[in-house]
Amino acid sequence: MTIDTHPLDTVLAAARAFLGDRLTTNAAIREQHSKGEDANPPVLPDAVAFVETTEEVSRLLALCNTHGIAVTPFGAGTSLEGHVVPVQRGISLDLSRMTQVLEVNAEDMDCLVEPGVSRHQLNDYLRDQGLFFPVDPGSHCSLGGMVATRASGTNAVRYGTMREATLGLEVVLADGRVIQTGGRTRKSANGYDLTRLFVGSEGTLGVVTKVRLRLQGIPEATTAAVCQFDSLAAAVETVIMVMQAGIPVARIELADADQMRASIAYSKLAFEPLPTLFLEFHGSPSSVREQAEAVEALSNEMGGRGFAWAEDAEARGKLWKARHDAWWAANALYPGCRGITTDVCVPISRLAEAIVHAKETAVEMGQNTCIVGHVGDGNFHCVILFPNDDPEGLRKAWELDRRIVAQGLALGGTCSGEHGIGLGKREFLVEEHGAEVLDVMRGLKASLDPKGILNPGKLFFD
Amino acid sequence: MTIDTHPLDTVLAAARAFLGDRLTTNAAIREQHSKGEDANPPVLPDAVAFVETTEEVSRLLALCNTHGIAVTPFGAGTSLEGHVVPVQRGISLDLSRMTQVLEVNAEDMDCLVEPGVSRHQLNDYLRDQGLFFPVDPGSHCSLGGMVATRASGTNAVRYGTMREATLGLEVVLADGRVIQTGGRTRKSANGYDLTRLFVGSEGTLGVVTKVRLRLQGIPEATTAAVCQFDSLAAAVETVIMVMQAGIPVARIELADADQMRASIAYSKLAFEPLPTLFLEFHGSPSSVREQAEAVEALSNEMGGRGFAWAEDAEARGKLWKARHDAWWAANALYPGCRGITTDVCVPISRLAEAIVHAKETAVEMGQNTCIVGHVGDGNFHCVILFPNDDPEGLRKAWELDRRIVAQGLALGGTCSGEHGIGLGKREFLVEEHGAEVLDVMRGLKASLDPKGILNPGKLFFD
Structure with a gap:
């Protein structure tokens, strides 16, 4: 009698051969990799892989692709839209140990880093050279994660977002092939803009293993x-x-x-x-x-x-x-409460209307909120507070979120200025772009990840 | 006895029903649509369609897609890399009559234009509103063409290229579907960056029928x-x-x-x-x-x-x-001569080396050249002059082009800063990116244009 091995076991056995202890099924570590900083329901991955090199990522993806095992990239775990929740279980691919600054070209104001480098680490590294990296989301996020969500922050009004700051990438494709996109020049007209396609793709098209960034001179x-x-x-x-x-x-x-x-x-x-x-x-x-x-x-x-x-x-x-x-x-404002956050961005002329509407709707619904905003870009966050472990409170918070987004879209805005879509904003993505644009996006996904192993369940409803 | 109708005749008959005289097989008009401003061999299209609305583009593409007829978009005809040469004949899709400025939102500094609007026309239109559109290639090009080649020009060093200036697009896909990409906000993290995918895609992924642009205040x-x-x-x-x-x-x-x-x-x-x-x-x-x-x-x-x-x-x-x-x-410098131009862009620290090398190589080869450059971006053009109607002169000019590009790539640069790939730089695209990146690009093309009707022969060798 032959007993079929489950594809997951095949992958884990083969991956353990080159990752050793860095492939783990430890319960506490799986729990850490079950969620980000948002209120989406956690899901435990089957295993967590702490990769250290591009080659390891490539071998692991090739294996997972062959056997149809889901891979969810994980950086600093600071995602706000459920990006790192491994909804189909499988492997949480932890890139946080890839923390080398590989090059700094001071005279050209660019650098090459591994995806686990944080923006704080990079700025500490750059300080003596009179340079800084401007994109600054609030959290202690990693640069790989910032590429994935097309992050921005307080300086974006002057220096742009990860869209402008990313000059090029090394990406491991779903089948394990490794490609380099973009380059070191300030501009180019050399074929499809693959760099910009991967920036903001939320780990669904490939896994970023190197990031080339444009730096700025310290003023x-x-x-x-x-x-x-x-x-x-x-x-x-x-x-x-x-x-x-x-x-x-x-x-x-x-x-x-x-x-x-x-x-x-x-x-x-x-x-x-x-x-x-x-x-x-x-x-x-x-x-x-x-x-x-x-x-x-x-x-x-x-x-x-x-x-x-x-x-x-x-x-x-x-x-x-x-x-x-x-x-x-x-x-921390209301003891026993936590928040979810909206991320609407509107044309600047409609910003007062959008923010005042958000606050008034919150008051009308009796919801506690705090508003902050990267207002020079027309982007604001309404943090909606609800009692911990209160499903009805969470439901009401999401309802307010929905109303704020609907108003944002009506004003010519977008549901996400910088946090991305992940799980939490999928319904708005359809509403904002329409079914045909979603079809085009799914087609691109199918072209790069035909088996759908990369961060499944994100951006699109299945 | 049944005589099979040639698919082209089917398409022309059906298109004439809604385009009338604006679908033409007039020899002089076909000749005008056989080439841009470069030295690539002209090819006559079978017909030229002067479209005036998105719906006409959509109907025409749907027809051509059904019957497998090639479509080559044509704007102002100022391309420098053979982009508008209809190498598989078929239909030259002339968008130059779509010249409406549809919206100017002065307070948000954005506008919506049809693809046949020229940058001159747009700037004349904007002048009283204290705004201008900064991207300025030398020629009288159309904004649709500028999107297609990811154009830039003299102001790019301060204001960016079409990559940064394009906020959103209306695109007709190969099968006639019409999609809207991007939007009116300064930033977004709402799914794949389709706008940036179409910017620089040289008419091979879709036909741009509306362009939303970011404007600047007149200083x-x-x-x-x-x-x-x-x-x-x-x-x-x-x-x-x-x-x-x-x-x-x-x-x-x-x-x-x-x-x-x-x-x-x-x-x-x-x-x-x-x-x-x-x-x-x-x-x-x-x-x-x-x-x-x-x-x-x-x-x-x-x-x-x-x-x-x-x-x-x-x-x-x-x-x-x-x-x-x-x-x-x-x-005009040497009577009886004309030029081809290189478009190398390098990291700024290597610029002196690249330009001096280009000039020295030209002198060594006994070639007359003029160099101009958007040097703040590391981009320069070596115009290589050769006698009109002298195939050997053209061959020598291309050989110098090849050497200048090879040196540019060796210095960490790209073969094209702003003119694009078209026909003329296809060999360099492979050299620069490698076969796997080209495979990825072809996969994206196949996803959006499975029958390969859109500007065939450009970017990739067949």
């Missing part, structure tokens, strides 16, 4: 500023005026009164709990001054108060740390 | 400057220093001594026939002054002479007209 002068307003609308209208005036702000971030209440408590900030703009200006000393003065004049017109400049690096650091901790501050 | 102040050098290397080294210093020049263009000789004659310029940089600065009056002074200081270090500023719009207009006419000036 000669930097100033931060904070300004508070009596109304949310006045704060947002100020942003719209700043953007329409073409002032090249490096950062322009909004926190509503509730978020300020949360951040004042969490980050010990000495501000009022009022709608607040946080700004940063980069340039020569004179241009930084000129920009700050121009913004101050516009904010005064809108009744802004206490336009305070911080030229000193420590004060600025504290401010931006508080901004980056906003998600945690919001989650 | 408060603009200054142009010209500076001349004794050696090509000194001029290029100045560019490298300017870029590495992070000075946000709006334009920084090179012409070598031969190009200056050509442009002085063609455009009646009052300069010496020496390696020359043309610059432009955008910003507030004080920042423009600051930038110009910083560049002047660097150029002085490199022995630059006659750093002359032109604040007056007419003088600037004349300067940039001369720069944009460089291709025609070069072609």
Whole structure:
């Protein structure tokens, strides 16, 4: 009598031959790889593979492809839309040990890194060379994950998102083939833009094993500023005026009164709990001054108060740390509660309407929310708080999310400015693009991953 | 007895039913649609269709797809790599009558245009609104064509290329389906980046029928400057220093001594026939002054002479007209000669090496050349002149092209910064990316155009 081996066992046995202990079925490790930072239901992978080289990724994918085993890439686990949940179980492919900075070409302002390098690690590495990497989502995410979700953050208004910052990639395809996309030049017209196709593909088209990034020179002068307003609308209208005036702000971030209440408590900030703009200006000393003065004049017109400049690096650091901790501050605001977050992005002229609508709808529904936003890009997050372990509260939170997205789409916006689709925003992706665009996307997926082993269940409903 | 109708006749008869006289087999019109501005051998299409609406494009593509008839999109006919040559005959799809500006959203700085709108037409339209569209290849090209080749030009160093400028597209797929990609927001993380996939796809994946573009505010102040050098290397080294210093020049263009000789004659310029940089600065009056002074200081270090500023719009207009006419000036330099052009782009640190090598190789081979370059992006064009109707001269010109590209690739560059691949650079595309990347690109093509009717023969060898 022959007993058929389950394909998973075949894969695990073969993978263990080259990964050794770095392929594990340890329960605690599988649990760590069952979810990101969002409220999607966790799923345990069958095993977790800690890969260290491109060749290991290639061998593992070839195996999984042959045997039809799902592979879900995992970086720092900071995803907010369920991207790392292995909904078809299989293998969670952990790239967090691939942390080498392979090249820095200071004179061309580019670098080549492994996907597990974090943006903090990269910026520490670059500091003495007068360079920095500007894309800064709030979390301690990895650069591979940032490529996967087309991440952005507070500096995107000036320096662009991962779309602009990624010059090229090394990608392992579903069948184990390894390709290089893009290159070191600032521009090119050399065939299909594969780099941009993989950026934002959420691990569904290939696994990124190297990332070439465009860097920026540390500006000669930097100033931060904070300004508070009596109304949310006045704060947002100020942003719209700043953007329409073409002032090249490096950062322009909004926190509503509730978020300020949360951040004042969490980050010990000495501000009022009022709608607040946080700004940063980069340039020569004179241009930084000129920009700050121009913004101050516009904010005064809108009744802004206490336009305070911080030229000193420590004060600025504290401010931006508080901004980056906003998600945690919001989650800590009501004991026993946690949050889900919207990620709507609209054309800048509709931003005040979108944000005010979100807040009013929340109040109408009796939901606690905190709003923060990369408002120079028209992108805001409404963190919707609900009691832990309360399915009805979560359902209500999602209902508010749905209403905010519907309004965003009606205003010519998108359901996701930077967090991606994952599991959580799949219904909106169809609504936003329509069935034919989804068909085209599925066709591209089928072309690159015909067996559907790569991060199955994400972006599309099965 | 039944006589089978040829599929082409079926398509022409059916298309004539909705296009009427705008479907033509007139010999002179077919001849106009047999080539662009390059030296690739012309091929006559079987017919030319002058479409006016998305619906007409959709109906025509559906017909051609059903019957397997090739379709080659045609805009302004300014392609430099044979993109518009209908190598499999069939239908040349002329979009030049689709010239409506459909929307301008001044407050969001975006617009929606039909593909036959030229960049000149768009900028005339925008002028009173304080906005401009920055991407400016030299020629009178159409915006649809610029999307197709991922065009750039002199302003790309500051404002980016069509990759950054294109917010969204309406595309007719090979089978006639119409999709909308992208949207009106400054950023998004909402599924695969289809916009960037179509930008630069050279009409091989779909036909663009609407283009949503990001606009820029007309800067408060603009200054142009010209500076001349004794050696090509000194001029290029100045560019490298300017870029590495992070000075946000709006334009920084090179012409070598031969190009200056050509442009002085063609455009009646009052300069010496020496390696020359043309610059432009955008910003507030004080920042423009600051930038110009910083560049002047660097150029002085490199022995630059006659750093002359032109604040007056007419003088600037004349300067940039001369720069944009460089291709025609070069072609007029030696009576009875015409040119082909290289389009290498390298990392900025290798630019001096690449340009000096190109010129030296040309001299070694006894070839007349003029060099111009969007040097802030590391992109330069070596216009190689050869006697009209001299196949051996053309062969020699291509041999020099090949050597310049080989050196560009060896320096970490690409064969095309902005002209695209078309017919002329197919061999380099394979060399640059390798067979596996080409396989991936072919797979994407097969997914979107399974019968291969869209601009066949371009990008890939059959």
